[in-house]
Amino acid sequence: MTDILQIENIRKTFPGVVALDNVSFSVAPGEIHTLLGENGAGKSTLMNVLTGLYHPDRGEINISGKQVHFTSPRDSLKCGIGMVHQHFMLVPAHSVFENILLALDDVPNFFNRSAYKEKIEKLIAEFDLELDLNLPVWKLSIGAQQWIELIKLLLRDCQLLILDEPTAVLTPQETERLFAVLQRLKGQGKSIIFISHKMREVMEISDRVTILKKGCSIATLARGDFDESKLAALMIGTDKVPQWQKSLQMSDELVLDIQNLSVQNDRGLADLDDFSLELKKGEILGIAGVAGNGQKALAEVLTGLKKTNQGKIMAGAEDITNSNARYSYIAGIAHIPEDRKTIGIAPDMDVADNLIMKSFKNRLFTSGIFQNKKAIRQNADDKIEQFAIKTGPDGTPVRYLSGGNIQKVIIARELSEHPTVLVALYPTRGLDIGSAEYVHKVIADGADRGMSTILIAEDLDELLKLSDRIAVMFRGKLIGYVDPRNTTREKIGLMMSGETPGDMS
């Protein structure tokens, strides 16, 4: 049988950065093919080439044996390729119905609303989903939004589905459900390109795995030929993974004591609802929860980006809820934001300038009223080497870096000031194993020095490995604490969907 998709020698460059160097791989009908690679390896770029968003500089794309040239996403859709993007392509202000309708290309200009509603509802029922077609999308959970994206593709009858890190926003239970749907689609003869960083999932679902490294496809392995360690070795190559041991040494001294905090968002809904949390000195406190259950609001309140409606935040004996004291206190809080591209960096400035954004007044980087360009450059060179940041030539705007490298710039900057408290949202999201390990080590080292960390992460393995305690959030409330040394993933998963623990403390 001919491959549904065959890609040969694709190359794509951006100003100053080679995103894809030489990529070839193929997908057979009815296959789940995983793309694995560290960040910056070019997975997302490759998918954007496949969906017609980017034009490759050279290379061939063959669909069912026929060579194609995509000039827009429209061409790609016509060939039956559909994608669930990592950042959903939905219109938040529109209803679920309108979002799905937007994706259907056979709708006449003057269409019969009820007939299309019926058609969509039938498909939703077929997959046992619960979606209210009339609700605006912004009111839905991230998980539900992902189902909309999937339904869009199914209604278009796409033969090749691309899912870019779909499980990043799901609970373990929701992931199981997604996998069941994917297996069913595979049974119908559809092909799936699956992108994930989570080895457990890659092992579970892949028929074949292609590994991308530095913009090149370096190997394709069939099921049975790969195991976790082999994939990891291929992915990170000979890069050394730092060895470290977390020491357990949290004291009982409270650094932060959050009491009955409520925070409303712009739309008047409660992001945090009667939320309480205690952070001890030198502790790494993991926060588990499906994305969108108030983690972001928690981080924003702690870092001074958001006001509180009710409740108190105590730092030791000091009330820092909304007073000026909070702002001087906040100066000692480092923040790794969720949305690295909008609030983590100044996208049009270069790496060197982004690295000194917190410390540009430091005498080290000034000479009189001028900047000390030499020291700034030196600082940048040190950090680039220390964190293995892959950047273009000097002066390349940070926005041209890959997501993982941007994250490294942020982490390098935030930790350089030796903060007392670190609030980290998804700090390793999109990082390759080597860099993720490095970030873990930096956080653990910080704890040794007495830095307290609130670690908000989506990967339970990461939380279990790093945290001294794990607090589980659901709909803006604290469901409970668990001890990572004697709990199970299933237990946390249940708490993440709102079930209060009976006998846990």
Next chain:
Amino acid sequence: MLEILLDATVRAGTPILFATLGAIINERAGIINLGIEGLMLIGALAGFAGTSLSGSLLVGVLAAFGAAFLAGSIHALITVQLRGNQIVSGLALTMFGVGITALFGKGMVGLTIVGFKRVAIPGLSQLPIIGNAFFNQDLLIYFSFILVFLIWYFLYRTRWGLGLRSVGENPAAADTCGFSVSTYRFLAVTIGSGFVGIGGAYLSLASTPMWIENMTAGRGWIAVALVIFAGWSSPRAMLGAYLFGGITAMQLRFQAMGTTVSAHILQMLPYFFTLLVLVISTIRLKKGAGQQPEGLGLPYDREDRK
């Protein structure tokens, strides 16, 4: 008294209504158009010239639409194709409109035409109070009623309308669903500009059938503010336009009655209310009441890594 005031309200509100509707179409696609004032002037002059030269009002209206369409395509070229700054381009368009109409309008000053005449709709125009104001008017006003409905229907009931709104909200989403962002945006800017031009033509073909330099006197700016007041919806634009028409009509009435308040202060009223409306609607917006298209003012570049 009330009947006369209502009638004057509708007549004073109609040019602003056309301009607001045109601006709404622009902004629904995500393009801010600050060239409304200039486009209205271009429409007013082109409409007057068309009618004056041909003797036909229809030719005048079409000329107004066409001229504003062409002028709008400059804005579209800069903001959509070249992804330039929408604010600067719009301001330039206004200055261009003021300048070019002053230049080419010189020969038109002092000419007269036969403007739009009232056409009573049998039955409806006999209704008490509102009958005369709404159903004993000229054809352009009836057209504006229809246009309000058509734009609403287009935006919320057709696939093109859905595409247009999506392009304004999240161009990347529309793009990945196979909609051409640049086509939608280009046509929204040019066609929207055309309707703005008809608003200008209403001034020179119906309100006062003559050409006077700078005859829009800031109505285009009121329309820009009204778009926000209207929450980007055409029925609410009608409400807003008539509100301003009402204030204009009232201040004229006061002047005619010979109040002791200075005419300058009275003439200031509509613009003062513009400020007030902007403050109120901005507060409402902050509370999440209106829905500003999320992609408003942002150029879309498919390959841009944001």
